[in-house]
Amino acid sequence: MAEPMLKIDNIDVYYGAIHALKGISLEVNEGEIVTLIGANGAGKSTTLRTISGLLKPKTGSITFLGQNIAGVRAHEIVKKGISQVPEGRRVFAEMTVMENLDLGAFVRKDKAGIQQDLKHVFELFPRLEERKNQSAGTLSGGEQQMLAMGRALMSRPKLLLLDEPSMGLAPLLIKEIFNIIVDINKSGTTVLLVEQNANMALSIANRAYVLETGRITLSGKAQDLAASEDVRKAYLGG
Ligand code: ATP
Numbered sequence: 001m002a003e004p005m006l007k008i009d010n011i012d013v014y015y016g017a018i019h020a021l022k023g024i025s026l027e028v029n030e031g032e033i034v035t036l037i038g039a040n041g042a043g044k045s046t047t048l049r050t051i052s053g054l055l056k057p058k059t060g061s062i063t064f065l066g067q068n069i070a071g072v073r074a075h076e077i078v079k080k081g082i083s084q085v086p087e088g089r090r091v092f093a094e095m096t097v098m099e100n101l102d103l104g105a106f107v108r109k110d111k112a113g114i115q116q117d118l119k120h121v122f123e124l125f126p127r128l129e130e131r132k133n134q135s136a137g138t139l140s141g142g143e144q145q146m147l148a149m150g151r152a153l154m155s156r157p158k159l160l161l162l163d164e165p166s167m168g169l170a171p172l173l174i175k176e177i178f179n180i181i182v183d184i185n186k187s188g189t190t191v192l193l194v195e196q197n198a199n200m201a202l203s204i205a206n207r208a209y210v211l212e213t214g215r216i217t218l219s220g221k222a223q224d225l226a227a228s229e230d231v232r233k234a235y236l237g238g
Contacts, residue, residue, distance in 0.1 A: 006082075021214050036211055042213060048161045052161060103154075104155055131143065165178075165181065166178075202225055204222075205222040210235070
């Protein structure tokens with residue numbers, strides 16, 4: 001077996017005195033979609049923020065492509081090939097769609113590659129091309145989600161971290177976003193997806209982890225978890 005692309009080994013993360021992650025271990029293999037599901041406050045976003053360098057684990061290690069990245073600064077982590085789409089999108093409202101996308105490529109100098117990726121982003125999200133001169137703050141919620149995803153793709157990540165892409169979106173739009181996540185994965189990007197919409201997340205993921213109050217309580221193939229009585233009761237509405 002090849003080494004996993006990302007390996008988190010027994011990390012503890014604190015916010016001051018609050019012990020948010022208690023010995024979390026998980027792995028993501030190249031080419032997979034892995035999802036992290038769990039209730040509000042379980043520690044899903046904290047896990048992503050720790051991987052992307054916004055938080056530093058107190059103990060444990062995070063290995064990405066063979067290098068320990070725990071405690072490495074966020075922009076260095078982007079350079080290594082990990083990009084995060086934060087919860088609530090956080091696009092730069094006063095800037096245009098195009099300016100937001102340009103910012104996503106801030107760590108790169110290969111102009112030809114950037115143009116190629118911009119073309120790919122516009123293929124995935126034709127609506128962004130139509131609105132490239134519109135200020136991001138005037139986009140709909142779904143369009144802002146698309147922009148946040150497009151911006152993250154502009155760094156050409158090997159691993160894309162998605163934090164609750166379905167949040168606040170209508171069911172049809174959620175379906176569209178999830179189809180695009182599958183397309184992104186098929187075109188070679190590994191995905192770690194955090195979701196409260198466990199049904200949707202399990203339907204596209206290869207494997208899944210269930211997080212409860214800072215601990216992983218279950219893990220396995222997504223289809224097995226989707227069929228599990230315990231998971232159905234707790235996270236899939238019975
Ligand atoms: P949600 O789905 O609601 O976003 P989550 O599973 O992503 O939940 P986290 O946001 O990772 O959960 O929060 C994990 C725990 O850490 C919670 O108890 C939360 O209150 C706490 N927490 C998160 N951010 C901070 C912060 N900046 N300061 C203090 N505590 C925090």
